[in-house]
Amino acid sequence: MWRFARxxxxxxxxxxxxxxxxxxxxxxxxxxxxxxxxxxxxxxxxTVKALxxxxxxxxxxxxxxxxxxxxxxxxEFGYSLSYRCAxxxxxxxxxxxxxxxxxxxxxxxxxxxxxxxxxxxxxxxxWVDRVGGIATTILxxxxxxxxxxxxxxxxxxxxxxxxxxxxxANSASGASLKGFWDLAVHLxxxxxxxxxxxxxxxxxxxxxxxxxxxxxxxxxAARGHGIPKWRLVYRHAFPVAANALISxxxxxxxxxxxxxxxxxxxxxxxxxxxxxxxxxxARDVHVVMAVVMLSSVFLVTGNLLADTLLYCSDPRIxxxx
Amino acid sequence: xAADCKSEAMATPPILEVRGLTLSYATRRLFGAPRATVVxxxxxxxxxxxxxxxxxxxxxxxxxxxxxRCLVRLEQPRSGQIFYQGxxxxxxxxxxxxxxxxxxxxxxxxxxxxxxxxxxxEQILAEPxxxxxxxxxxxxxxxxxxxxxxxxxxxxxxxxxxxxELSGGQRQRAAIARSLALRPKVLxxxxxxxxxxxxxxxxxxxxxxxxxxxxxxxxxxxTHDLRFASLVADQVAVMDGGRIVRRVxxxxxxxxxxxxxxGTLLSPSGSGETGDVSLVSLDK
Numbered sequence: 001m002w003r004f005a006r007x008x009x010x011x012x013x014x015x016x017x018x019x020x021x022x023x024x025x026x027x028x029x030x031x032x033x034x035x036x037x038x039x040x041x042x043x044x045x046x047t048v049k050a051l052x053x054x055x056x057x058x059x060x061x062x063x064x065x066x067x068x069x070x071x072x073x074x075x076e077f078g079y080s081l082s083y084r085c086a087x088x089x090x091x092x093x094x095x096x097x098x099x100x101x102x103x104x105x106x107x108x109x110x111x112x113x114x115x116x117x118x119x120x121x122x123x124x125x126x127w128v129d130r131v132g133g134i135a136t137t138i139l140x141x142x143x144x145x146x147x148x149x150x151x152x153x154x155x156x157x158x159x160x161x162x163x164x165x166x167x168x169a170n171s172a173s174g175a176s177l178k179g180f181w182d183l184a185v186h187l188x189x190x191x192x193x194x195x196x197x198x199x200x201x202x203x204x205x206x207x208x209x210x211x212x213x214x215x216x217x218x219x220x221a222a223r224g225h226g227i228p229k230w231r232l233v234y235r236h237a238f239p240v241a242a243n244a245l246i247s248x249x250x251x252x253x254x255x256x257x258x259x260x261x262x263x264x265x266x267x268x269x270x271x272x273x274x275x276x277x278x279x280x281x282a283r284d285v286h287v288v289m290a291v292v293m294l295s296s297v298f299l300v301t302g303n304l305l306a307d308t309l310l311y312c313s314d315p316r317i318x319x320x321x
Numbered sequence: 322x323a324a325d326c327k328s329e330a331m332a333t334p335p336i337l338e339v340r341g342l343t344l345s346y347a348t349r350r351l352f353g354a355p356r357a358t359v360v361x362x363x364x365x366x367x368x369x370x371x372x373x374x375x376x377x378x379x380x381x382x383x384x385x386x387x388x389x390r391c392l393v394r395l396e397q398p399r400s401g402q403i404f405y406q407g408x409x410x411x412x413x414x415x416x417x418x419x420x421x422x423x424x425x426x427x428x429x430x431x432x433x434x435x436x437x438x439x440x441x442x443e444q445i446l447a448e449p450x451x452x453x454x455x456x457x458x459x460x461x462x463x464x465x466x467x468x469x470x471x472x473x474x475x476x477x478x479x480x481x482x483x484x485x486e487l488s489g490g491q492r493q494r495a496a497i498a499r500s501l502a503l504r505p506k507v508l509x510x511x512x513x514x515x516x517x518x519x520x521x522x523x524x525x526x527x528x529x530x531x532x533x534x535x536x537x538x539x540x541x542x543x544t545h546d547l548r549f550a551s552l553v554a555d556q557v558a559v560m561d562g563g564r565i566v567r568r569v570x571x572x573x574x575x576x577x578x579x580x581x582x583x584g585t586l587l588s589p590s591g592s593g594e595t596g597d598v599s600l601v602s603l604d605k
Contacts, residue, residue, distance in 0.1 A: 217434040221496075224393045225449045225503070226422035235448075239439050315483055316438060 007307055011300035018296040019072075019289075023065050026285045032057055033081040033283045055081060068286065077293070078286025082278065087290045090275065095257070095294060097166060098264065098271030101187065102256040105194035110249070113199050117206025118233060124211055132207075136200035144197040148266040151189045161189050164268025190267045194260055198252070205248050209241035216240065243314055250306020254299035257291070334407065335368035336539050337392070337425070337507050342366070342401030344387055344563075361387040362398065363563045369507065374533065374540040376550035379560030385543045386430075388560070389509045392541070393427045394418060405507070423453050426500035430512035432492035436484040442495050443480040446470070449502045469498040473528060490521035497525065501532065511543045526553060 034057070037048045052058055056067065068078050076086035083090055120132040155161040166186045167179070213219065214237050222236050252259075257272060264273030272291055279287035311317050344362040362384045369375050377385050390396040392403060394410060403410040405421050413421060429435035436445055446466045449455075456462035470477050473494040484492050493513065500508060510529070514522045530553065533540060544550050550557050551571070559567040 217429055217431060218437045220390075220395050221427070221429055221435045221499075222437070222448070223395060224422060224427045225452065225499075226419040227448065227452050228419075231452070236437055240437070314439065316485060 003311065004304075004308060007304055011304055014300055015293070015296050019069075019293055020065070022289055022292045023068065024061065026289060027061055027064070029283075031283060033285070035283070055079070068289065072290075072293070077290035080279075080284055080287050082282045082284045082287070087286050090287065091272075091290050091294070094270065094272045094275050097269065098257055098260055098273070101190050101264070101269055101271060102194065102260040104187065105191045105198060105260070106252055106256060108191065109195045109198040109202055110252075112195065113202030113206050114245075116199075117203045118210050118238070120203065120207045121210030121214055122229075122233065124207075124214075129207075132203065136203050139196055139200040140204075142196075144193065145262050145266060147196050148190075148193040148263045151193050152267060155189055162186050166270055190260070190263050190269045193263045193267065197263075198259070202248070202252075206241070206245060209244040210237060213237040213241040239313070243310060246306050246309045246313065249309070250302040250304075253302030253305060254295075256302075257295045257298050333371060335404075336371045336406060337369040337541075338402075338404040339365055339367045339388075339392070340402045340404070342388070342391060342398050342403065344384075344391055344396055344398045361563055362391065365401070365563075365565055367558055367565060369539045369541055371506070371539055372533065372537040373556070374542055374554045376542045376544060376554030376557045377560060378544055378547055378550050378557055380545060383560040384563040385545075385560055386511050387563075389427055389511045389541065389543055392509055393422060393425055395427075419453075423449075423503045424505050425507040425509065426503065426505040427509040427511060428493075428496055428500050428513040430515060432489065432496040432516075433484065435496055436492060436499075438484050441481050441483055442470075442475075442487075445484070445495065446480075446499055446502055449499060453503055455503065465502070469502055472501060472532075473498040474524070490517050490525070493517060493521075493525060497529070504536070505538065507539045507541070509541045509543070512545070513542075514549075515544065515546065522549075529553075 032052070033055075034048050034052050037043050037051070038045065056064060059067075071078050071086075074088075076088040077091060078087050079085070080087050080090055116132060120129045123129050152163060155163045162185060167182055214232075216237075219232060219237055222232055227236070260269070260271060261273035261276060263269070264271040265277055268274070272294075276288060276291045278284070279291070342362055342365040343360070346359045346361060348359065365384075365388060367375065377388065379385050387396060391398050392410070398411065401411075405425060408417070408421070410418070410421060440448070443466055446469050447462055450462050450465060456465055466480065467477050470480065475491060475494050475498065479487065479491070484495065487495065493516070497513070508529070514525055517525065526549075529540070532538060540553075542550065542553055547557075555571050557569050557571075558565045559569075
């Protein structure tokens with residue numbers, strides 16, 4: 001319990017530090033949201049200056065940071081100058097969409113990668129391993145954005161899948177079966193793009209961890225006792241290999257928000273990807289800040305979850321603790 | 322006494338017999354093209370009788386462990402035959418092999434890595450019993466596991482401990498207890514005592530000799546310590562370069578001209594073609 005509490009406190013400190021650095025770096029970047037207005041001859045420099053003062057851009061950095069912190073505590077995460085509303089209201093439904101997409105893709109990728117990696121490890125050096133190795137190498141070398149573009153082309157040419165959005169214009173509500181089907185159809189391509197990008201990396205990790213476990217002398221000893229192959233895998237080798245995989249699972253949970261940004265932009269998924277891209281281009285600082293903070297929270301939570309899972313699954317860690 | 326037992330045992334067919342065993346490993350280049358073949362065992366033949374201890378000595382890399390791994394089919398030899406009670410181990414189907422593995426047990430040198438560190442000693446000892454359905458119910462299994470702990474001199478309260486919570490000697494005792502769980506007829510001890518201190522070596526050595534006397538077990542004792550081999554073995558086979566280059570009986574080991582000091586080890590003698598293996602005494 002103390003271990004968990006200590007880790008949580010460390011996590012909060014990390015998030016706080018990230019917030020300070022991000023705020024300082026974003027403020028130090030040249031230019032601001034109102035710089036584009038200065039290029040417009042119809043708007044006087046006085047008006048631009050007045051707007052900057054109105055939104056508090058003339059105040060010292062610590063004061064602006066304090067305001068942002070207070071706003072974050074209220075769940076607003078600052079004010080979006082582009083959308084003219086609190087960032088929180090923009091963020092939550094987009095974050096939910098991103099989480100739906102990235103979470104589903106991560107779940108599917110792990111569900112495919114674990115048996116695939118175990119199978120490759122069990123047949124290491126054999127044709128299953130070689131064919132699997134070639135397939136993962138090909139998938140790893142193709143950039144995610146290219147996979148997304150190819151899928152977009154496929155959808156446009158065949159018409160089998162929608163080319164963007166998360167619901168058809170005439171769709172029923174999400175709660176009905178028809179609404180659920182509509183959502184599933186819209187999710188297919190973005191999820192496929194993410195799974196194609198994530199699975200080969202996971203397969204490599206699973207295979208490596210399982211090969212190391214299967215080559216351990218205790219597995220040889222167990223084989224020598226006549227323990228059947230599948231019991232060797234699930235009772236002896238996999239629990240040992242799971243340590244490395246749990247650590248990687250923590251990392252992949254941490255990367256949930258950032259992993260899908262590119263795919264969301266290419267396949268027009270209404271998640272955080274398009275929002276953060278627009279915010280960066282428009283220098284809408286508080287939106288960028290909020291997305292970075294959300295990513296940071298996910299990274300810390302993912303690692304905390306991995307730590308807890310390791311603690312529960314590995315008695316050696318409990319003994320050390 | 323040992324000689325009597327030996328001659329008595331040799332009147333019966335060998336419990337384990339190896340004929341012309343050859344094992345090689347092929348190393349491959351990056352894209353699978355064969356690079357070289359490493360011959361680990363060449364034309365090995367030996368017999369092991371019930372109640373007999375055959376010591377297999379030789380320098381590192383001479384193929385002793387590879388032979389032990391072949392005998393329990395952890396390695397698949399290129400050619401040759403292994404007979405256990407007259408049946409060829411290399412031609413056994415999965416079911417027969419499982420029952421044979423119950424009777425031939427291998428104890429590894431490094432007990433720390435040979436025991437699954439995630440399991441408790443109780444789970445480790447119970448695992449072979451579960452697999453081979455030795456005990457009809459869990460209460461009998463618990464009794465059997467406790468008996469095994471007593472047999473190797475480990476306190477029962479350590480059943481809930483994990484291997485890394487025990488010392489090297491205690492772990493080795495646990496490994497021996499696991500091997501004894503199935504009441505094997507042949508025990509292959511691959512440098513099983515070499516990582517232990519002298520006093521623990523003595524304790525476990527005596528325990529194993531006692532078990533052999535009580536249950537007529539046959540031991541193939543792999544070691545590189547000739548002096549130790551001379552203490553425990555009825556017969557010594559010397560391996561070098563993947564071949565058995567010399568065999569000596571217990572009485573030959575104790576000829577007055579061949580005094581072996583403590584820690585007498587075998588040094589590599591090259592190819593092993595000539596059959597010469599030099600003795601190197603650490604006392605020098």
